[in-house]
Structures are given as structure tokens and as C-alpha cells.
Amino acid sequence: MKNISLSTKVLIGVFAGIGLGVFFGEHVAWLSVVGDIFIGLLQMTVLPYIMISLIVNIGRLSLEKAKRLIKYGIIFLLMMLGIGLLALFVLPFSFPEWGSGSFYSNDFVQEVVPFDVVKHYVPANPFASMSNNVVPAVVLFSIFIGLGVMKLPNKETLLKPLEVMSKALNQVNKMIVKITPIGVFSIAAGVVSTLSWDDLSRLQGYLLIYLAAVIIMTFIVLPYVISIFTPYSTRTVFKITRSTLITIFATGKIIVVFPQLIEDIKAIIATEEGGSAETRSEIDIIMPLAYPFPNLGTFMIFIFVPFAAWYSGHELVFSEYPLFLSSTFLSSFVAPITGLPFSLDVMGIPKETFNLFVVSTVLTDRIRVVLGAFHLITLTLLSVSASQGFLKFKKARFIRGLIVVSITFAVTIFGMNRLLTENMKSIPTNSEILNHFKLISPQQTFEILDKAVPNPNWRRRNESSLNRIKRRGIIRIGFYDDAMPFTFYNRDSLLVGMGIDLANRLANDLEVKIEFVPIERGEVIIGMQKDYYDIVMSDIFISNTYAQKLEISKPYITVSLALVTQKDESRFNTARSALEVDSFTICYFERKDVAEEYAATFRNAKIYPIDDLEQFFNQSVDDSIHFDTYLTSAERASALTIQHPGFKVVNPLPYHINNALIFPIAKSNIWKKYIDNWIEFRTQDGTIDRIYKQWVLGQEYKKKKRNWNFYDDVIVPKYFSDNETEKFSPSTIH
Template sequence: MPNPAKTTPRLSLSAKILLGMGLGIIAGIFFGEATQPISVFGQIFIQLLQMAILPFLMVSLMTGLGSLTYEEAISMGKKAGGILVLLWLIALTVVAVLPLTFPQWPSAMFFSPSLIEETQPIDFLQLYIPANPFFSLANSIVPAVVLFSIVMGVALIGIEKKQPMLDVLSVIMKAMTRVTDFVMKLAPVGVFSIAASAAGTLNFEELGRLQIFLISQMVAAVFLTFWVLPALVANLTPLPYMKVLRSVRGALVTAFATGNSMIILPLLTEGGRKLLEEAELADEETTSAIEVIVPTSYTFPSSGLLLSLAFVPFAGWFAGSALSLVQYPGFLVSGLASFFGGTMIGIPFLLDLFRIPADMFQLFVTVDVFTGRLGTMTAAMHMWVLGLLGSCAMAGKLRVRWGRLVGYLTVCFLAGVVLMGGTHLFFTYAIDPNYNKYQAFVEMALRYEPAKNTIRELTPEEKSLTSSESVDLEGIRRRGVLRVGFFRDSLPFAFRNETGGLVGFDIEMAHMLAKTLQVEVEFLQLPERGKIVEYLNANICDIVMSGSALRPGMAEQVIFSEGYMDSTVAFLVKDHNREVFSSWQKIQRLPDVKIGVSAYS
């Protein structure tokens, strides 16, 4: 009797994608930047997925809306809109409590001139109004494309003989879905190349400084993606929790690996339709609903995108300018509104709004290599949950079972307390705060090769300020020495580093000036800042370089060079009073203000 043929179990596509991502990370860690050339295969994979996305999005919206009646479309808009607001509130709540995980570490940041720079206005008209739909398509302006598709879909509702057109659109949509399914077969290879390239070029030193944000984002993303959102579906619909999670795992892995939530829209739409059919919840109305809701939801801020809002309070904490409690309502509302334009628009806007150094945006770009993928994964779950809840709402299958709902909320609260509290304790006791701002300052050295130099204090005879004949530029060249006066501890203009070397902005310029004149430089430490005019008139030094500000009284007696720095005015106040002194209008409204100034002439 012949032996039955042995069959080898085949890996599912999601398992192959996970395997490709794991092997890619290992390859990137071991081979480093040598993996960079294979990143082209990842780009090819992403662009192949993208080629069918915008056409699919347009056709799906037109077909889904066009097959409805006006009453059904209005009902779907209300129900899906209400669910979207609920998901936003959940995500914003997580963002609001996430800063509780940050430890009480000393932090500060060097002054950034970007604090006083004006931000570029956002062109919301071009972003959302499709004045030229073909331009919007060619430039991938997704919100404008979606608005155009919605308008076309609504217009189809009122046309009597629309069925032939809907049939054509349905065939095109199925063709786009088949294209996506075919390209997804290449996902393991594409994900391998993306993961290898990302891991090979990762700057672990930079990420080390941002580990607080990285870990807190990971905790929040995992909590939302694998419990809060899918469990919400299980509590409000007949769909079981594990089935909701298993049906979307391929899309979640693809979203995380590629960092692109748009390319999984066909997967979410088709997967949602199949899940509803398996649960015997599918009919023409729910099918149309999920075909409309999922693509439309892409144009609105998702839960995953809103998690990036947490970077703003993190940046404030990192820079020593933490947001106060009274600022949080405005932060959350303005953050939601600004994120309609994406993180590249929203984050700089919020940093400027709350007077956090805009240079922190560079850190966001660095860390977004990883956190952006977490956010994309959560965004995929957000769109999946919105599509399922919206479709079940259209079918009248949403049920609020108060006992289960109270249990769900209790588990969410307790799990949130454990996760947030545990993360805070981990940050506090397991991670070295490594406050190095002062150390970074005292370790500073001259960037360029210095001129030959000496450093000394004034002699008693020089301190008597006996006048002598002044020397011009030619006299300095003949002498062979440029005498530069400076004041000690004039940070950042002139100060001594940890090795005793004289460094600073003005010290560096003095070296450059001496090298240009081809002379040596002699640094003279001046005892009193209020006697700059006397030191120069007595010919004790040729020039004073120590952050000397231009003042009218002095300008009548000595010559100032052309200004090279704009000084800004600031108040030194306790942290909890920062907002009170944030504008002249608020200061003028204070009943009684006492301002202390240093004696400086």
C-alpha cells in the first residue's frame, strides 16, 4: 500500500512577512551600512503598492457612496463620524496621560534662535480643495483627491441610470484589489530589504538619548493596537476579539514594516468585507459602508497619527520647558486640528505655539524612523476598527451591553495604570538620567586650529589705566601681537573649559582675526566690565571681545564693529509662572510686578 504523500505546512503571508522583517533586522545589525544598496528593493516594493492606491481610493469611494441612497449616506456619515470622534477621544486621552511616564530628571536645552522665527503658513486650501483634480492626483494630495471622490460619489446617488457606471467602477475596484494582492506576494522580500536598510543605518547613540520617548510610544501603541481598539469592537459587536485581531494581522505587519498606511487600504477593505461575511453580517449596505469608511478615514487624523502628539510634551520635558496642566486642553485641540496636515506640518506648528525650541523637530525626524512605524501600525488598526464599527452601525448590529462595557473600561483603566506606572518606575530606577548639558558645555573646544596665543591678567600698572598712545591696524601688524580683552565666565562668548583652555564664540573669532592678520594673539582678562571705554582709551588692549552689547552712551566714545548677533530679552521666572510672563499683554494685566535687574553699566 503506497504511503500517502506527506504535505509540508506552508507559512501564511503574514508569517513570511514577519520572518522577512526579523531576518532583515538581523542582517542590518550584523552588516551595518553594507545593507544600504538593497534598500532599492524596498523602494520598488512600496512604489508598486502605491501605484494602485489612489485609483482604488477614488473608485472605492465613488462606488460605495454611489450605491447608497441619500438617507443611507447621511446616516452613515453621522454614525461613522460619531465613532471617529470616540476613537479620537481615546487616543487623545492616552496622549494626555503619557507624560506621566516621564521621570523627574533635570533637563535643559541651549538657546535656539528658532524660538523667535516665524513659521510658514499652512495652505489648507490646496491641501483640501481639488481646484484641479488631476493636479491633486499627480501630486498625491490625498485629502483633495478624497473630497473630489466623495463629491462624485454623492453626485452618483441622485442619478437614475447609474448602475452600468457602478458596475464598471466595481470591476475596476476588483482589478485594483488583484493588483494589490499580487504585489503583496513580494512583501517578504520588500520588507526584508526595508528592515535591513533601516537597522543598518540606525544611529543607536542618537536613539539612546530619546529612549524615554521611544519606550513610552511603544507602550502606548501596543496598548491601543492590541487591546483598547480591537476589544472595543468585541464589546460593541458580535465579532470575537481574537477573530478581529487575527483577520488584520497581515495588514498590521505590512503597515509596521513599510511605515505606510495608505498601501494597506485595499487589504483593510477586502479583509473587513470577508470578516463581515464570515460573521453573517454582510449585506449590500454594510459592504458599501466599509468601502466608503475605510478609504475616507485615511484622510482624517488616526489614533496612530495622534500618538505623535506626545512628542510635544516630551520635547518640553527634554528641553526643561514642560507643558503646564492649563496648557493641555489647548494643546490637544490645536494638535488635533493641526494634524489634519500631517506631522511634518503639525509638530513644527505646535513647537512654535508652545515656545519649545524648533530645533527639537530634528530629533522628531530622527526618532520617527521607528515611532512612525508604530504609529502606522496603530493607524491600520484605527481604520480597521472604524470600518467594522461603522459597518455594524449601518446594519444595526451595535449593541451596548453595559456589564461587558463596564468590565472592558475597568480592564482598560487597570491595565493603563499598570503600564504607565510600571513604565515610570522603569525610567526612574532602571535608566541613567545622564544629564550632560553642563558637561557638554565645559567639554567644548575650539573648532579650528588656534593662532599662537598667550593668556594673562592685567598687571597693577595696567589696572591704573594710564593713558598711552593708541595703535592702529598697521601698528598691530608691526608689533606682531593682537591684544584682546575679555571678561571671565562670559558664557558663551568667553569661558574656560574643563581642561582650563580659553574657549567661546568671541575667543574663536579672535583666533580667526589674528590668523587673518598673521599675528599672535594675547588674551587679557579684564576685571571690570563697566570700564571697557577706559581700557580701550588707555591702550591696554586693542579690542574687547566678550559679548559687548552696543549701547548709545558707549557708541559716542568707542567704535563698535558691525553686529553679528541679535540679543533677545527674557525673564528668569519659576517654572510654574512661565505662562504668566509669556507675553507683554499678560504682564501688563498683572496687578503688582517686581522685576530685578543686574547692575550692568
């Protein structure tokens, strides 16, 4: 083993860990703890090393040299980010046409928390920045200390001890690097053992395109940039940095091997011009300075934004790309976990898609940092070459590189488009997912009446509705048949939805059967007065009218009012643009009182009732009337856009108008008290929340399944199950 290089040992560790994770699955998930210990050991020296290295090397610079280094660093950083922007512009053409609306997200009513520039970039309390690992603030603090030391006459008195400390930290890092094969083995085994392949299958479009982008940028584009401008061989670059890049891939962090990466770049420099002390000093400055700034690894992560738009049915149009690219540039100054929600919000993409990104990070974080590390290598080599005067533009190599890169991108985009077109046929759309949902609650014996009729069993004198329900053994529940996602018929003609789920839960608690009674248009109040239903369990808004004329339960969920409009309609995207509209129409279904109150917030909004939703979606009304918008809850509106991908949900107000959903119930104090207590109980035990998450948020309720692994799913059934069955089978007992 002594003759095997470190990079080979690291590769063996990675593949051995992957194999162990696939074979034993969650049985070896505990190895991730060992991996965390390894990462912690690597990380413990990094921040002190960056601080001391910056102070020492900036302190020894002249002001003129510092300006020159920073100038070249900025020029080449902008050049490389420009390449990244171009890639972000062309790669989304890989996504084929694939319509899919989006479920409701609670982000619809949440205010966007602005990014705190001061907290991340200004070291108001440098010790807090150090303890919280806020690298940009620590770097800025170190730069100012270095600049202060630069002008001191006796600065070497301070710098020499710091230099010794820097070397000591580097030695500690090298000691820990020797156990890298064990560390990456543990990390790989832990990650693979808990990987959810079902979740990742939904992300294949993003993962495939991002992987292709990283491969192209790391192994084609950036190597060409190095060979076009510098004297260094890309083969030498990869040979020297190979083990470090593999370690970065395994750990998912650049910073943990930052000192080793600096040493690798010094070794690359030494292959051409001997690596003078001045050059090595410049590397020690450029690398820490460049680290807090955007790199191509982070930059290319933002391909998730057009993916999320495509996946959720909000495809970006050409005119939106300037906004997308500019927001990406700003967001790339922070970690993707912070910057992506900002970009998604700016582009008007449902932020629940961010949950998909979180799932993907188990893979993309490791890919991202490899490109990020090679970005730093390239930037440092370019800046040092320019500073030392041996930067040279090779025209012939530039032309050849341009041709190779163009062909590679064209082939990749075409190939990915065809591959995804075929693969996405097996991925269910949100419409298919919604129609596939099953009831969470125990399904009760039920009957669906053809039309609303009075209860055949009148309430006896002084008998409460609850007592009649128990006496009959049947509860009558009113419902709308097209109130998706609350009560509706799915594609299998089954009555489902949040309200139906709650109805089955209520009937199960009462130990009775169900009679579902369809509600005639505009007859909730009349139907309740005529004893058609004991309770109505569709999406019924509370209002002053209903509060006066109906017995109603306490609210069981809060909803936000919103408008449905055509996807290409931009007048209602913001409060400012909506207020500038001379006049527009709002159609509503049945609830005139709610529509009047909502429309009163606009100057020239006119409201019109409709009898059927198709009158809005198909504009099947009098030619003299055009419905611009449809008023409903954002929760229901989102479900409607799943069925009608050509429409979107908007809130053209600077604030949100919330409303509560309630159950109209038969007049009876005992019955009302029971329903209110039932809502409280089922809220506290999480039942209503679980049902809400499935039908409204689209998060299917299912028990967590064990991930597949070779040992439990192949070895045990084949070699142990039959023997165990024979051993404990009743037929073996005499």
C-alpha cells in the same frame, strides 16, 4: 516555501533585513532603493482605487443610508479620539523629574506659518491634489462626485465600468503584495544600516512611552472596544489582518496596502454574518472616508509635546493640559510633521526639539501606522455593526476591560517612571553638554592676564595695529568671563565659548599667540583708549554710543533682544499681557543705551543696572527693588536658562528687536580693513556658522562617524587586521 503563509514570509523578511543591516551596516544601505521601488509600486494604485471606490459606492447609496453611515462614523470616531485624549493626559506622568534648560533656537525669531486648510482639504484643482497626493482633498472631490452620481437616473452606465476598473486596480495591488517579503527585507536592511543609535538614545523617554502606548492601544484597548460592541472575535481580527499589519509596519505607510486592508475587513465581516453585498459596499465607503481624519496612531504621536516640554525643562503644568489637548485635536487633522510644530509653538516649547522628533520618525512612523491601521479596522467594524443593526453593548466585558486597561496603564506609568529615572542618569543635561564642548578652531598658545593693563609694546610711529601684532607675535583679546555662551569658564575652569573659538581661529590665521585680557565692568571704551586690547571678542551689541566712541568691525552675527524671567511668571508671555502690566523692572548689564531704547517700547518699564548676574538670579540687592526681568540677547538668555532651569526666555513684544554683534577694535584703518575682510572670509567659508551652531544652538561640531556594524567592528578587526598589519609592517621588509 509554498506551505508558508504570507504573514510568516513577511516576518522572515523583516528579521532577515534587520540582521543584514546590523551585520553589514552602511554597506547595504543601497537596499533602501529597492524598498523605495516596492513602496512606489504599492502606492501607484492606491489613490485611483480610493477615488473610484468612493464614487462607485457613494453613487449607489440612498441619501438616508449615507447619512446613517456618516452619523455612526462620526460618533465612533469621536469616542475613539476621546480614549486617545485620556491616554495623552495620563501618560506624561511617566516622565520623572529631570531639569534641563534649552539652547537657543532660530525659531525664536521666525513667524509661524499658518496651516493652509484650503490647500489640504479643498480640491480647488483636483488634478493638482491628485498629482501632489493630497489625500483629504482627493477624498472630498470623490465624495462630491459620488453625491452627484447618486441622483442620476442612469448612473449604472457609469458605475459598472468604474466598478470593473476598481477590481482591476485591486488585482494589481494583490499582484504586488506577493513580493512583500522581498520589499520589507530591503526596507528593513536599509533602515537599520543607517540608524544612529547615539541620537535615538537621547529619545528613549519618548520612544519607550510611545511604544508602550501603541502596544496598549493596539493589543488591549481597541480589541476590548471591538469585543464590547461587536460580535467579532479579536483573535480572528488579528489572524486575518496579521500579514497586512506587518507590511504596514515594514513600509511605514497605511495607504500602500489600503486595498488589502479593505479586503481583510470584508473577510472579518464574512466570519459572522456572511458578508452581504450591502455590508461590503459600506466598508468600501467607510474606510476611504475615515482615512483622512485623525487616527489614534497620529493622535498618540503627540505624546512628544509633553516629552519635549519635559526634556527641555519646560514641563507642562496641570492648567496647561486643556490647551495641550485641544491643540492636539486640531493638529491631528494633518501629518505630524506639520501638526507638531504648531502644537510646540502653542505650548511655548522650543521648536528645536522638533529635530529630535525628526530623528525618531525612523522608528515611530512604523509603529504609528500599525496603530493607525487598527484604528481604521476598529472604526469600520463599529460603524458597520451599528449600520447593520447588530451592535450590542456587553456590560460585563466593559467592566472587565475597564479594570484591565486601568491596571495596565497604572503599571506602565509607574514602571516607565522608575525605568526613566534610572536611565536618564546616563543622559547628559544641556548644562553638561555646554560645559563639555571643545573648541573647534586650532587652539593657539595663550596666556590669560589677571587684570587689564596697557600693551607693553607701544605702537611705533605710523605702525598699524596689525603690524604690531605681527611684530610681537601676540594678539591681545578682551573678553568677559561670564558671558555664556560667548566667553565663559566651563566646569573644568577652561576659557571657552563662541568668542574664544573665533579668537583662536583669528590667531591661527595671523600665526600669533594670544593674550586674553579680562574686561573690567563698564570699561570697554576706556580699555580700548588705554590700549588694553587689540580686539574684544565677547558678545558686544552695536549701539549709537559704541559707534561714536569706538572703532568697530562689521557685524558678524545678528541677535534678537529678549528678557529672562522666572518660569512661573506669566505676565510677559505675550505682548498683550505685558502691555497690561502696571509697572515692572528690567535690569541690565552695562549697556544702558540699549536698555533705555528697549524699555521705551513699554509704558511703565523701569531699568536698573546690575554689576553681577547673581544679583538678578538671587535677587541679592536692596529689598526695596525686585528685578522682574533681565535684558540680554535671546542667544545668551537661553544659555543662562540652562544654568538656571527655574527661568525662561520671553519676548513680550509683537515684533522682534534685532541687534548685531560686533568686535570693538583698536583704531587703525589697516587693522579694521583686515578684520572686516576676515569676518567676510570666515562667514563665506562657514567657519562662523559652524562655531555659532555649536556654542549657541548646541549642535556639537564633530565629524560624522560611521555607525557600528558587526562586519567592520568585529569580523574585520578579528580576522583581517592582524594579517594586514603583519603584511605591511616595516619589520617584515628585509
